[in-house]
Amino acid sequence: MGSFKNLFMAVSAVALFVSCKDTKNNEDQAEVAEDINEDKFGKKTEKDADFLVDATTISLEEISLGELALTKATMEDTKHLADMMILDHTKASKEVAAMAQKKGIVVPTQLTDESMKDREGLMKKEGIEFDKEYAKMMVKGHKDAIDKFEKAAKDSDDPDITSWANATLVTLKSHLTHAEQCEEKLKDAK
Numbered sequence: 001m002g003s004f005k006n007l008f009m010a011v012s013a014v015a016l017f018v019s020c021k022d023t024k025n026n027e028d029q030a031e032v033a034e035d036i037n038e039d040k041f042g043k044k045t046e047k048d049a050d051f052l053v054d055a056t057t058i059s060l061e062e063i064s065l066g067e068l069a070l071t072k073a074t075m076e077d078t079k080h081l082a083d084m085m086i087l088d089h090t091k092a093s094k095e096v097a098a099m100a101q102k103k104g105i106v107v108p109t110q111l112t113d114e115s116m117k118d119r120e121g122l123m124k125k126e127g128i129e130f131d132k133e134y135a136k137m138m139v140k141g142h143k144d145a146i147d148k149f150e151k152a153a154k155d156s157d158d159p160d161i162t163s164w165a166n167a168t169l170v171t172l173k174s175h176l177t178h179a180e181q182c183e184e185k186l187k188d189a190k
Contacts, residue, residue, distance in 0.1 A: 059096065
């Protein structure tokens with residue numbers, strides 16, 4: 001009976017994971033991943049799983065917004081910031097996906113509904129207003145990300161997650177500095 005229940009849970013998790021790949025699915029991938037992980041893990045591991053879902057979501061959004069900025073930004077500083085976001089968050093995304101797979105944690109593979117709304121809002125901006133909004137979003141996003149990564153580095157009992165969160169914090173803090181510098185340069189631009 002117990003092995004049947006485990007088999008049923010495993011098959012259900014795989015089915016839900018596969019459904020996450022369906023881009024027409026109306027459910028937010030991050031929410032689906034968190035639900036799967038909640039059913040699969042205890043409270044301590046669930047916190048780590050939630051962090052990996054958040055880390056993935058952050059990287060996917062930064063990559064998407066960076067790609068948009070490369071096509072719409074007017075200032076070289078903004079394009080340089082976008083390049084940095086794409087490069088570093090692509091690396092982070094690959095690292096977190098590998099770690100999640102190793103630990104049996106489900107993470108999203110596409111933007112969340114909230115990230116899509118952020119992207120759509122940014123797409124409506126034109127010219128220097130686009131650059132200003134992008135820099136502002138990078139500052140806010142990286143402040144939020146730093147808070148989440150610091151909490152994970154402090155609270156996780158998993159040495160892999162603690163180590164990765166600490167290492168990634170260095171990059172996130174560098175991104176925040178660059179985003180703040182970009183935002184400052186754009187403050188008086190017209």
